[in-house]
Amino acid sequence: MLWAPLAGFVLLAVLVAVGLLRPADRTVLSRMVGRPVPALVLAPAVAGKPGLSTADLKGEVRLVNLFASWCAPCIAEAPQLLALKQAGVRIDGIALRDARADVTRFLADHGDPFDHIGDDPRSTAQLALGSSGVPESFVVDAAGVIRHQHVGPIMPQDMDAILAAIEDAR
Amino acid sequence: MIAEVGHAALWVAAALALAQLIFAAAAFTMRGAALADAVRPVAIVQGLAAVCAFAMLAWLFSRTDLSVLLVALNSHVDKPWLYKIAGTWGNHEGSMLLWVAVLGAAGAAYALLERQLAARTTIATLGAQAAIALGFYAFLLIASNPFTRLNPPAATGLGLNPILQDPGLAFHPPTLYLGYVGLSIAFSIAVGALVTRDVGPDLAKAMRPWVLGAWVLLTLGITAGSYWAYYELGWGGWWFWDPVENASLMPWLAATALLHSISVLAARGALRAWTVMLAVLAFSMSMVGTFLVRSGILTSVHAFAVDPARGSFILALLVIYIGGALALFGWRVGTVRQGATFTAWSREGSLVLNNLLLTAILGIVLVGTLYPLAIEALGLERVSVGPPYFNAATAPLALALMVAMVAGPLIRWRRDDWRETLAKLRLPAGLAVLVAAVVWIAAGWIGLLPLLGLAIAAAVAAGSVAPLWGRNLRRTPLFTWGMVVSHLGVAVSVAGMASESAFTQEVLVAARAGEVHEVGPFRVRFVGIEPISGPNFTALQAVLYAGRRGGAVHELKPQARSFWNPPTETREAALLTSGGGQLYAVLGRQESRGRWQLRLWWKPWVTLIWGGGALIAAGAALSILGRVTRRRRRADRTAYA
Numbered sequence: 001m002l003w004a005p006l007a008g009f010v011l012l013a014v015l016v017a018v019g020l021l022r023p024a025d026r027t028v029l030s031r032m033v034g035r036p037v038p039a040l041v042l043a044p045a046v047a048g049k050p051g052l053s054t055a056d057l058k059g060e061v062r063l064v065n066l067f068a069s070w071c072a073p074c075i076a077e078a079p080q081l082l083a084l085k086q087a088g089v090r091i092d093g094i095a096l097r098d099a100r101a102d103v104t105r106f107l108a109d110h111g112d113p114f115d116h117i118g119d120d121p122r123s124t125a126q127l128a129l130g131s132s133g134v135p136e137s138f139v140v141d142a143a144g145v146i147r148h149q150h151v152g153p154i155m156p157q158d159m160d161a162i163l164a165a166i167e168d169a170r
Numbered sequence: 171m172i173a174e175v176g177h178a179a180l181w182v183a184a185a186l187a188l189a190q191l192i193f194a195a196a197a198f199t200m201r202g203a204a205l206a207d208a209v210r211p212v213a214i215v216q217g218l219a220a221v222c223a224f225a226m227l228a229w230l231f232s233r234t235d236l237s238v239l240l241v242a243l244n245s246h247v248d249k250p251w252l253y254k255i256a257g258t259w260g261n262h263e264g265s266m267l268l269w270v271a272v273l274g275a276a277g278a279a280y281a282l283l284e285r286q287l288a289a290r291t292t293i294a295t296l297g298a299q300a301a302i303a304l305g306f307y308a309f310l311l312i313a314s315n316p317f318t319r320l321n322p323p324a325a326t327g328l329g330l331n332p333i334l335q336d337p338g339l340a341f342h343p344p345t346l347y348l349g350y351v352g353l354s355i356a357f358s359i360a361v362g363a364l365v366t367r368d369v370g371p372d373l374a375k376a377m378r379p380w381v382l383g384a385w386v387l388l389t390l391g392i393t394a395g396s397y398w399a400y401y402e403l404g405w406g407g408w409w410f411w412d413p414v415e416n417a418s419l420m421p422w423l424a425a426t427a428l429l430h431s432i433s434v435l436a437a438r439g440a441l442r443a444w445t446v447m448l449a450v451l452a453f454s455m456s457m458v459g460t461f462l463v464r465s466g467i468l469t470s471v472h473a474f475a476v477d478p479a480r481g482s483f484i485l486a487l488l489v490i491y492i493g494g495a496l497a498l499f500g501w502r503v504g505t506v507r508q509g510a511t512f513t514a515w516s517r518e519g520s521l522v523l524n525n526l527l528l529t530a531i532l533g534i535v536l537v538g539t540l541y542p543l544a545i546e547a548l549g550l551e552r553v554s555v556g557p558p559y560f561n562a563a564t565a566p567l568a569l570a571l572m573v574a575m576v577a578g579p580l581i582r583w584r585r586d587d588w589r590e591t592l593a594k595l596r597l598p599a600g601l602a603v604l605v606a607a608v609v610w611i612a613a614g615w616i617g618l619l620p621l622l623g624l625a626i627a628a629a630v631a632a633g634s635v636a637p638l639w640g641r642n643l644r645r646t647p648l649f650t651w652g653m654v655v656s657h658l659g660v661a662v663s664v665a666g667m668a669s670e671s672a673f674t675q676e677v678l679v680a681a682r683a684g685e686v687h688e689v690g691p692f693r694v695r696f697v698g699i700e701p702i703s704g705p706n707f708t709a710l711q712a713v714l715y716a717g718r719r720g721g722a723v724h725e726l727k728p729q730a731r732s733f734w735n736p737p738t739e740t741r742e743a744a745l746l747t748s749g750g751g752q753l754y755a756v757l758g759r760q761e762s763r764g765r766w767q768l769r770l771w772w773k774p775w776v777t778l779i780w781g782g783g784a785l786i787a788a789g790a791a792l793s794i795l796g797r798v799t800r801r802r803r804r805a806d807r808t809a810y811a
Contacts (some may be wrong), residue, residue, distance in 0.1 A: 002503055005447065006496035009454075012540070014488050016461075019543045020481045128756060 011115045030130025030138075030149050037064075037144050038128040042118025045095040046104050052092050052118030058144040063089050063137055063162070065114070066126055068096045069106035071134045077153035078110035084159075085113035089166055093117040094125055096134055137162070141169040172674040173238050176226025177317040180267075183219035183274060184307035186212055187300045194243055194297025206289070210297050216303065217278025218662025224258075224271035227316055232667055234327065240264065240316050242324035251543055256340040262480070263316035265343060270306045272344075272351040274382075277303060280355050286376040287359070289298040289683030305487040313483045317693040336402055346391035346418055346692045350456035352384025353425060357453035360446045364502045369442045374435035376451060379794055381429055388422045388791045392609040393783030404741035404756045408670070408779055409559040414537045417459030423580040424452035427528040427788075430521045438583060440509035440518055444525065450499060455532070456493040462487055462539070470769065487801075513585040516799050520578035534563045546734030565619050571625045572664065575657060594636065616672035621696075623668030631661035634787060648796025655793035656789025663782025669775040678758075680765040691718050692753050693748075694726075699766060710741075712757040712766065716746055728768075750775045 032038070037057050044051040047165070057064065065081060067074040085091055093114040095103045120126055129138060132151070137164070139148035148165035150158065189210045196202025197209065212735045227240075231254050236242045245254055257267045277299040284292050310316065342799040356377045365370045395418065400408045409415065428448040434441045461484045512518040538555045606625040609616065634657030638646060677689045681696040690693070697713040709731040715722035728744040748752040751774035758767030 003500040005451075006493065006500050009496055012458075013485065014494070015480075015540065015544055016485055019546065021486060168501055 001115050025093040029151070030132075030146070032128075032146050035146060037138075037140055037146055038052065039119065039127050040128065042094065042120055042125055044091070045098065045117040045119035046066050046100060046107065049114070050116050052094060052116040052146065056116055057140050058142065060090055061166055062115075062140050063091045063166065064094065064129075064140055065091055066094045066096055066120075066129075066134055066136045068098050069102040070095075071100070073153040074106075074135045075110055076155070077135050078113075079153045080156060080159060081113040082111045084154075084162065087163065088165075090115055094120050096120050096126055098121055120162055139165045139169050147151055172229055172233075172235070173319060176223045176230070179219045179226065179313060180317075182308065182309060183216050183270075183306050184304060186216035186219060187274075187304040187307060188661055189217060191297055191304060191512050191613070192299035194300065194325070195294050197293050199653065204294050209293050212602075213281035213300070213403070214278045216280075216300070216387045217274040217276075220271045220274030220303070224267050227264060227267055228258045231255060231264075232742040236325070236327055237320055237323035239318045239320040243321050244328065246327040247708070248326075248810050250705050252337070254338055256731075258293075259343050259347075263314045264324060265347070266310055266314055267305070267316050268344060269347055269351060270310060271302060272347050273299075273303050273306065273354055273402060280358075280380070283557055284376065285374055288366070288372070290360050291359075291366045291373075293362075293366040295358045295365075298358035298361040298365075299354065302358070302491055305490065309483050309487060313480050324607075334705050336398065341785075342391060342394050342398060345387050345394065349384045349386075349388030349391055349420060349425075350453075350460065352380050353449075353453040354457050355380040356384075356428065357495065358403070360449035360615070361498060364446065364498050367502065367505050369446055369506045371436050371439045373443060374432045377445075377795060378436060381425060381432060381449075381452075382790050382794045382797075385422070385425045385429055386787045386794070388418070388425060389783060389787040389790065392418050393787070396783070397780050401743050401745060401754075402740070404743045406743075406754055406756070406773075411557050413462055413539050413553040416535050417462050418533055420539075421459055422454040423528050423532040423535070424455045427525045427532075428452050428573050430524050430528075430795045434518050438510050438512065438518060439688075440512060441522070441525075441654050442506050442509045443503045446503065446506070447499060448525070449795070450492075450495045453736070454488075457488055457491065461485065466502075471567060480790055482541050510584075515581065515588050516584045516585050516592070517578065517581050518579050520574055524571065524578060525573045526657045526740070527567050529576065530566050531567050531571070532565070535560065536645070538563070561619075561665070568664075569619075569622055569626055572630050572660070575660065576629050579657070580633065580655065593710050595633075598632040600638070602626060602629040602634045603808050604628075605663055610622040613673070619727060620668040620672035623664055624672075627661045627665040627668065630664070631658060634658040634661060635707070645767075648799065649793040649797075652788070652793030652796055653789070654788045655792055656786045659782045659785025659787075659789055662783070666778025666780075666782060670773050670779065673774045674776075676770070678767065678769050679762045681768045682763075682765050687768070687770065689770040690751075690754070690774070692716050692770075692772060693719055694753075694755070694768075694770055696766070696768060704731070707731045711759065712768065714754075714755055716753055716755070718748070726755050727755070728755045730757050741768075747777060750777050752776050 026088075039054050039101050041053045042051045050056075052064075063084065067077075068087075079093060091113045093116070095117055097120070107114075114151075118125065126134075129146075131138075131149075135153050137150040138146050139153060141147050148162075148168040150162060150165075154162055175337050190209060193205040193209050193212060196208035219384050219512050230238050230241055231245055232251070234241060234245050234247050234249075234254060241257075244264070245257045249257070257264070259268045259317060264803060279295065280299065281296060284295075287295070307775050359373060359377050359380075365375045372486065392415075395415070396408050400406075401411065401416075428445065428451075430440045431445045435445045458518075461481070485690055500602050530672040538560055541555050576598050577591060577595060602625040605628040606621055609621060609624055616623075634654050637650060674684045674779050675690045677687060679685075681687060683696060683698040686693055686695045693716070694809075695715040697715060700713060702709050702711050709729040711727050714728070724746050725743040726746055729742040731740045732738075733740070741756055741758075744755045746755075751772065754771040754773060756769045758769060760766055
């Protein structure tokens with residue numbers, strides 16, 4: 001009984017030492033990976049292109065990309081998305097907390113790889129997908145199940161991993 | 171040259187701490203007994219050297235000496251003077267130097283002032299204090315030297331995180347540090363008394379002024395920190411259960427428990443082992459708190475420094491000090507003599523209940539703070555523990571604690587008749603029921619916890635002044651007044667918390683110039699947006715005219731500030747205090763077509779939260795005054811007898 005405080009403290013010290021020596025990975029992965037896409041019905045974000053709903057994400061493997069016109073890394077990511085489209089990947093977008101005119105200008109400036117673009121003015125779709133930032137991309141298989149999540153911009157060095165994840169989902 | 175003097179002073183302090191430790195240890199041997207007389211003077215000079223090192227660093231910051239790496243990284247030539255000085259402790263190395271300077275100064279003050287304890291115990295205490303200081307000096311000199319030069323010097327300096335550029339910051343960390351480190355004396359006394367097997371009422375009397383003083387400063391620091399987060403972060407809340415807030419709350423909880431068990435030990439000679447345990451726990455929590463903040467292993471809004479090498483160093487120190495003290499406790503506490511006995515229904519019994527509840531709350535906060543770390547260490551998943559857990563887990567215990575607080579001071583020492591106590595409790599209980607009924611009728615159902623909070627606050631207010639009942643107020647000792655004022659402060663603060671959570675009204679509007687919006691009893695007119703420039707930032711400032719319907723109109727100017735060194739944005743809330751409540755306005759983003767997001771809160775009685783905190787601290791200050799004057803009077807009497 002008298003040694004209980006010491007035992008408790010030793011436990012605490014071991015715990016803290018583990019936390020210190022294993023540098024923490026601060027990326028937060030979605031719990032939705034491996035589950036069907038939650039029910040979404042998003043209005044079109046720009047004129048002349050359909051919005052996005054869960055039904056659109058069935059029948060074919062698709063990449064769902066969360067982006068915003070105010071997001072600088074999304075600009076860095078744009079060429080890779082265009083290259084994926086060239087490679088035959090079907091891509092849908094979700095525009096986060098954005099204005100129609102800004103999205104239109106963003107697509108004109110940096111290219112438009114998207115089949116559908118859903119408008120998510122209050123981040124509800126983003127939260128439902130379990131995403132914690134922009135940009136983020138999800139690989140969705142033909143059955144509408146999320147198979148892979150990529151946090152942060154898709155850079156040239158990430159292309160192989162993304163293409164492999166898409167191949168897996170097929 | 172200033173940097174070199176500071177660096178040398180730090181080495182001198184470290185060497186003297188080593189000498190102090192060796193002399194103290196030697197004093198317990200046959201041949202070294204003569205060295206006992208040297209321990210006190212060495213402790214005093216060691217404290218002076220540590221304070222000198224800190225003063226040199228503050229001088230470097232006030233001159234913005236950019237040939238010193240730390241200054242170049244954390245200051246800027248354009249910074250206002252107050253924040254240049256505050257920049258001294260707004261960074262890792264400087265804050266650690268402040269920590270050891272306070273530690274050294276506390277040791278010196280103890281060496282100068284201690285008259286209560288047996289000479290052997292005082293020497294052992296100073297030895298323990300030297301051991302702690304030595305470790306932290308080594309940490310600074312080896313792993314965090316604040317005096318490293320930068321060659322060639324920087325041109326302007328990198329700046330200080332703008333959120334920290336606030337008068338609140340200038341005094342918040344030093345206040346907390348003084349409190350944390352004041353508890354080191356209680357820790358050292360406990361260790362010293364275990365070493366000399368001298369645990370008795372004298373120990374409590376020697377600790378009491380230090381614990382009271384530390385407790386005043388911790389209370390003030392936490393209160394000020396809460397108010398700072400409230401107006402600076404612009405989120406409208408006053409407590410976020412952030413790991414760093416918890417780091418300051420845990421020593422406070424332990425010190426509060428210690429304060430009450432000290433009063434039992436001093437007055438009745440009971441609770442000996444328990445008081446020693448709490449004294450060890452309180453300073454251990456201070457060190458763990460500093461460590462959690464400084465190592466960055468828990469992410470939080472306060473994340474300043476993330477450095478595993480330094481973290482490992484401090485962890486090793488913690489293991490030595492806390493582990494050593496707890497091992498000594500396990501080894502020696504069996505030799506502590508049984509104190510005076512008491513029945514469950516007695517003042518002592520109520521104070522034991524107070525101790526158990528406070529320790530349980532401390533456990534809840536500790537578990538909640540470290541739980542994410544434990545889950546991650548086990549490789550399970552990543553979680554964060556938020557206010558719902560803390561509020562739900564601590565509120566019932568806090569309310570139970572307050573019930574004990576009403577009854578405790580009305581119960582006699584040793585034993586009492588519970589029927590008599592219940593009779594005394596009729597007035598507070600009746601008042602609680604009355605308040606609950608009035609609130610329910612006037613405001614409807616406001617939720618269980620806020621309603622209970624308001625009712626129990628009324629009972630505590632009545633119970634806290636009850637000890638004055640039937641006393642000659644002039645002849646009532648100051649420390650009794652201190653208890654009354656502190657307990658009243660708790661009632662005031664809890665009333666503020668309950669009313670903030672029950673009655674706050676919030677509106678979020680997209681306002682266009684000229685529009686009028688309403689929140690609570692206020693009408694707020696949005697006049698427009700104007701750009702302004704400060705000493706090291708530019709800002710957009712909204713001009714609002716706010717007033718109660720038909721009442722005087724006041725101008726409010728919430729700002730969205732952009733700092734350029736380093737580039738950061740902050741939101742400065744604007745506050746209008748009226749009848750104990752506050753109108754709280756935050757300027758948000760620009761919406762399209764000339765509309766601006768405005769967030770407005772009306773928080774009735776919210777200022778009671780901090781007013782109560784100030785009362786709690788004032789009560790403890792009165793207690794210190796009472797103990798000191800009584801001791802002096804007693805000394806005078808013996809001198810003339």
